[in-house]
Structure formats: structure tokens, C-alpha cells
Amino acid sequence: MKVLILCTGNSCRSQMAHGFLQSFDKNITVCSAGTQASGKLNAGAVKAMAEVGIDISHHTSDPVEKYLGEEWDYVITVCGGANENCPMFIGKVNHRLHIGFDDPSHATGTPEFIESEFRRVRDEIKKGFQEFYITQIRKQELPSCSCGGTC
Known part of the structure; x- marks a missing residue:
């Protein structure tokens, strides 16, 4: 299973x-x-x-062109604002999805408020991608029963 997550800057939500x-x-x-x-x-x-025990500090911010030659089971865009252009992926994709979120890097105000926005969006991303994982990926990996659905 291969999943590519797209946004504009590839520095935060994705x-x-x-x-x-x-x-x-x-x-x-x-x-x-x-x-x-x-x-x-x-x-x-x-x-x-x-803060939730996931280290992304080793990730790299890559241009979409790096992945155009590969085939993907899912390509998911995560941009959220109506004034923001969601990227379009022109490579080989089995399923395209959009799960949009606000961009916390645009938050202004006190340092405490900005941190709270990152936490809010982080928690929304966790919820959205947990739902995606359970309904799309796990569903495909679970063995189907041969009893006609009564087991």
C-alpha cells in the first residue's frame, strides 16, 4: 500500500x-x-x-515532481482554505481523496494561541487520518469471511 499526501508547501499539515x-x-x-x-x-x-510522541524532525520537504513517476494507491490532498489552491497530482493514482485542514502556520496572535492552533489542527489531522485508515486501508486488509457475513 502506497500513500502520497500533498499540500502546497509540504512543511506542516502534510x-x-x-x-x-x-x-x-x-x-x-x-x-x-x-x-x-x-x-x-x-x-x-x-x-x-x-508532544504526542511522533518524531517528524527527520522528514524532508519534497517537491511533488519527485513522485510523478511512481504509482500510488492513494493520493490525498490536505489543504483546507477556500482561498488556497489544492495541488493536483498528475501521476498514476488508484484513488484521489481530499481531507482538508486549516493551515496553523497562518495563525497570528500570542505564542500560546499559535501553539493551540497547531495542537488543534494536529488533533483534527489525527482524527481524519485515523478514519481514513480504518475505513479505507484496514478494510482492504481484513480477510473476508466465507460464511456470507454471519461470522
Whole structure:
């Protein structure tokens, strides 16, 4: 199973989603990329994920072009705002999904408020990708019964 998570900068939301999905199942190949990859991770995202025991500090912010030649079971876009363009992936994809989230890197205010926004979005990403994992990936991996559904 191969999953590519896309956003614009590949520094925050896609990185958190990547970290969560990989933590749910080490057997899934998970990558993330951006149409305008920033080349670095957002420190707030790294900190928010560390708070829940997931280290994404070793991730890289990669351009989407790096993955165009590969075939993917799922490509998932995570941009959320109506004023933000979700990237389009033109490679080989079996399923395209959109699971949108606010961009906490755009939060303004006190340091405490900004941290709370990273935590809020982190928790929303966990919930959204847990649901995706259970309803899409685990569903495909569970053996089907031969009794007609009565077991």
C-alpha cells in the first residue's frame, strides 16, 4: 500500500498527516510532497507532533515532481482554505481523496494561541487520518469471511 499526501508547501499539515499515518501502520509506504515545497519543516508542526510522541524532525520537504513517476494507491490532498489552491497530482493514482485542514502556520496572535492552533489542527489531522485508515486501508486488509457475513 502506497500513500502520497500533498499540500502546497509540504512543511506542516502534510508532514503531520504523514507522521500519523505511518504511526498507524509501519507496513504502509507513506510519502508527502508539495507543489511549492518549502524545503524545510515548520517548527510548530514538529513540536506539536513531538508532544504526542511522533518524531517528524527527520522528514524532508519534497517537491511533488519527485513522485510523478511512481504509482500510488492513494493520493490525498490536505489543504483546507477556500482561498488556497489544492495541488493536483498528475501521476498514476488508484484513488484521489481530499481531507482538508486549516493551515496553523497562518495563525497570528500570542505564542500560546499559535501553539493551540497547531495542537488543534494536529488533533483534527489525527482524527481524519485515523478514519481514513480504518475505513479505507484496514478494510482492504481484513480477510473476508466465507460464511456470507454471519461470522
